[in-house]
Amino acid sequence: MQENPKMIGSWISFMSNKVNVAGGINLAQGLPGFNPPDKLLDALAKEARSNHHQYAPTKGIPGLLTRIADYMQLPLSAATENILITCGATEAIHLIYQHLARKKRDLFTVAAFGPTYESYVNLPALLGHQFVALSWQPDGSVDFTSLKTEILNQNIDLLIIGSPGNPWGRVLSKHDTEQFCELTRTTNVSILFDMVYSELWYNQPTVFPQPVIQDNVYVVGSFSKFLSVTGWRVGWLTATATEMKEICLLHDFSGLSAPHPLQMALYNYMEDHKGVLAFVEELRQSIKSSYIILANAVTALGFHVIPSGGGYFVWAELPEGFSDSGQFVLDLFEKEKLAAVPGIHFGIQFNRMIRFNAARPVEDIMAAAECLSRFLGGQRTPQQLS
Numbered sequence: 001m002q003e004n005p006k007m008i009g010s011w012i013s014f015m016s017n018k019v020n021v022a023g024g025i026n027l028a029q030g031l032p033g034f035n036p037p038d039k040l041l042d043a044l045a046k047e048a049r050s051n052h053h054q055y056a057p058t059k060g061i062p063g064l065l066t067r068i069a070d071y072m073q074l075p076l077s078a079a080t081e082n083i084l085i086t087c088g089a090t091e092a093i094h095l096i097y098q099h100l101a102r103k104k105r106d107l108f109t110v111a112a113f114g115p116t117y118e119s120y121v122n123l124p125a126l127l128g129h130q131f132v133a134l135s136w137q138p139d140g141s142v143d144f145t146s147l148k149t150e151i152l153n154q155n156i157d158l159l160i161i162g163s164p165g166n167p168w169g170r171v172l173s174k175h176d177t178e179q180f181c182e183l184t185r186t187t188n189v190s191i192l193f194d195m196v197y198s199e200l201w202y203n204q205p206t207v208f209p210q211p212v213i214q215d216n217v218y219v220v221g222s223f224s225k226f227l228s229v230t231g232w233r234v235g236w237l238t239a240t241a242t243e244m245k246e247i248c249l250l251h252d253f254s255g256l257s258a259p260h261p262l263q264m265a266l267y268n269y270m271e272d273h274k275g276v277l278a279f280v281e282e283l284r285q286s287i288k289s290s291y292i293i294l295a296n297a298v299t300a301l302g303f304h305v306i307p308s309g310g311g312y313f314v315w316a317e318l319p320e321g322f323s324d325s326g327q328f329v330l331d332l333f334e335k336e337k338l339a340a341v342p343g344i345h346f347g348i349q350f351n352r353m354i355r356f357n358a359a360r361p362v363e364d365i366m367a368a369a370e371c372l373s374r375f376l377g378g379q380r381t382p383q384q385l386s
Helices: 011-022 038-047 062-071 088-103 118-127 144-154 174-186 241-252 260-269 273-300 325-336 362-375
Strands: 083-086 109-113 130-134 158-162 190-194 217-222 235-238 313-317 353-357
Touching: 011 325, 038 260, 062 083, 062 260, 083 088, 083 241, 088 118, 088 158, 088 190, 088 217, 088 235, 088 241, 109 118, 109 144, 118 130, 130 144, 144 174, 158 174, 174 190, 273 313, 273 362, 325 353, 325 362
Parallel strands: 109 130, 109 158, 158 190, 190 217
Antiparallel strands: 083 235, 217 235, 313 353
């Protein structure tokens, strides 16, 4: 029985569940196909026999807060005043969102650039707030003069930006980041930088806003992606000391505290700074290699890939003759047991686009390429290109 695309909620969860039930290759969910570092797992195993099995301090254990401050090149005082460890980046985004929405007495308006990650658009929908979809320029740049005008005209309260983005892995330049921050001084908008993929850039390194701690600017980070531990759900956020007090009150009645043994394992693992850097570099290169192979393979099959600067995903336009991304992914899974996410999930105007998770080993990528080739009736198997 074929599903009705109009009756599906989160396509990411829906397609991933199909793999869980029927088997296949999951290029739908943002799950890394690479193991966490061995030394991190050793640290976790040690914690299993420790005394750290009760609630952690609400803000996070002091040692890990200090590690995060060092990572973001913040002063030591930031560990106690400006950083909160959360139950994943998702909770961090929710906390910032709720904090700002509570301060607004009339309609709260959120904006993000399309293609838009599901949390950015669905939070406003669930809470009865207004969402404004913004557009990049045709060359992927931002017209900041026009953006300022739109912020003022639409009374936008919060602008959420991913760097690298999801599903399109655009990486913000230093100039872009500075200009976005400048908008908080010339309008009433707040900016949330979602930087969970910050270490997974391909060519141009990701930059944090400078200074990181400034009024109406928030940064969200996570260990999930750059250490391949998405199931641990340990993230963090930064804010000014005044706003952090209010955000922590919300955290007390939502996540309360991230798992204590996981925080301890991360703290102990990150003591080996050089080892962390070496692991991240190896992971970054592995994902970049898989991205290049998959991007070249689908291009050979008639897809048009939008070049990405980082993250997990290949974001591509469907080959000629296909106009419904939802039906495309349903048919693809039914025939080849290959799961992907239709572009319509990220905005109705992206119905001819598709998202593939490239953060998988090369053998998975090649198997997926062969599935696509068979599905499209390709005359040749995509070759491994690097």
